[in-house]
Amino acid sequence: MSTVVLIGSQWGDEGKGKVTDFLAEKADVVVRYQGGTNAGHTLTVGDEVFKLHLIPSGILYPGKRCIIGNGVVLDAAALTKEMAGLQERNIDISQLRISDRAHVVMPYHKRFDELDEEQRGKGKIGTTLRGIGPAYMDKVHRTGMRVADLLDEQELRGKLTLLLEGKNLLLTKVYDAEPFDADLLFEEYRKYADILRPYVTDTSLLLDEEIRSGSKILFEGAQGTMLDLDHGTYPFVTSSSPTAGGACMGTGVGPTRINHVLGVAKAYTTRVGDGPFPSELHDETGDRIREIGREYGTTTGRPRRIGWLDAVVLRYASRINGLSYLALTLLDVLTGQETIKICTAYRYKGETIQHVPAMLGALEECEPVFEEFPGWQEDLAKIDRFEDFPAAAKNYVRRVAELTEVPVALVSVGPKRKQTKILHDIF
Ligand code: IMP
Secondary structure: OEEEEEEEOOOOOOOHHHHHHHHHOOOOEEEEOOEOOOOOEEEEEOOEEEEEOOOOHHHHOOOOEEEEOOOEEEOHHHHHHHHHHHHHOOOOOOOEEEEOOOEEOOHHHHHHHHHHHHHHHHHOOOOOOOOHHHHHHHHHHOOOOEHHHHOOHHHHHHHHHHHHHHHHHHHHHHOOOOOOOHHHHHHHHHHHHHHHHHHEEOHHHHHHHHHHOOOEEEEEOOOOHHHOOOOOOOOOOOOOOOOHHHHHHOOOOOHHHOOEEEEEEEOOEEEOOOOOOOOEOOOHHHHHHHHHOOOEOOOOOOEOEEEOEEHHHHHHHHHHHOOOEEEEEOHHHHOOOOEEEEEEEEEEOOEEEOOOOOOHHHHHHOEEEEEEEEOOOOOHHHOOOHHHOOHHHHHHHHHHHHHHOOOEEEEEOOOOHHHEEEOOOOO
16 A cells, blocks of 8 residues: 655645646556645646646546545536546546535635625735635535535535525625526536536545555645644635645545655745745845746736745644655755745744744744855756755755755756656655
8 A cells, every 4th residue: 555645835836736746657546635726736748738726637647547535625617627628638537536525616605705805804814716715614514515416406406595595695685795596506507517427426435445456546735734724824724624634534535544744845935815924035035036936826826925945834744744755846946046044943022932833923923043055056957866966955955854854755946747856755
């Protein structure tokens, strides 16, 4: 048995798609376990660029089984579009499987996401407006629509009628917004159901069979540890569990069957949306990294906030996820910096602390304590072997491993598959 959970160790956008894609070549099965279209992966295969939001990146390899687990909130409109887009480019999607227990993001969830953000005003979370929070709210509130409901016309009609009574009351009386029409939604969603039906199954059962037969399974986390509903910078978080524990809940695979957890971390830090960010850069260095690293959101196009690598956050991610290894991405983006910094601790109320405080106000007050390193000028993207990297770059990677107490297994220095250097084999 060989099962690896891959998670984001920071605030998302760590380059997980690229690492997943790299590992997917060796895996037999790739599984998404939480989040929805708030995630976005950009993958470069040869000269072709693919942008995926819901379908696991393994789909680009023929014959890999790709699973959307029960923990994902599935936007049926977006998924069917993504499926059609791949088919138009001659990508075989016959190995896609969708959990019958996954919840569906409905158009009213997206509307509530917008309305809630408007209402929050200055205190807005900066969500991706993809209906994620409201869809998980309905799941927890036990008023969600599951994929299995979608496939059953009677259930779909009955649930839509019942649910919209309450939703429309809220929309019209509280938010002063337009109601939704149950008949129109029914017609739209039964069409999606017809497209999705051949792919829907009990994916926990399927994964059990795969594990028993010795398949290599990669669980692909979306977002990142600091956006985790429980462990992130609440309330500036997403509404799911992107951390390693979420992989069990979101797929129906028990914890004893997980072998390794790989944390993906950028060689610096980024964050989209609002909320505290202790190692943030508000100067030209930040702007430079944003431009070189093309740090604009895949899903929303928003410019990302930039900061130095935060080892406090990475140690926290190691603890929460039980990291076995780190994959360090975008190291090439730091090329050309005269000096590079890593935040090793925070100064809070005159004391040096090594952990992430629960209260946002406290984290906002935290001043970063930096360690400084000499940079390098050589273009890492063009160097074949990690051993041939400039000493300053190798030293930086070594120091990240030391500070986090997690071995670095992969270093990525460009979007192409061959630009990922292997320091330890994962599968
Ligand atoms: P939501 O997931 O759309 O509800 O957004 C909640 C927070 O998570 C916001 O700060 C978003 O910017 C952030 N977020 C959600 N998905 C991603 C992602 O894939 N990468 C980075 N940030 C994300």
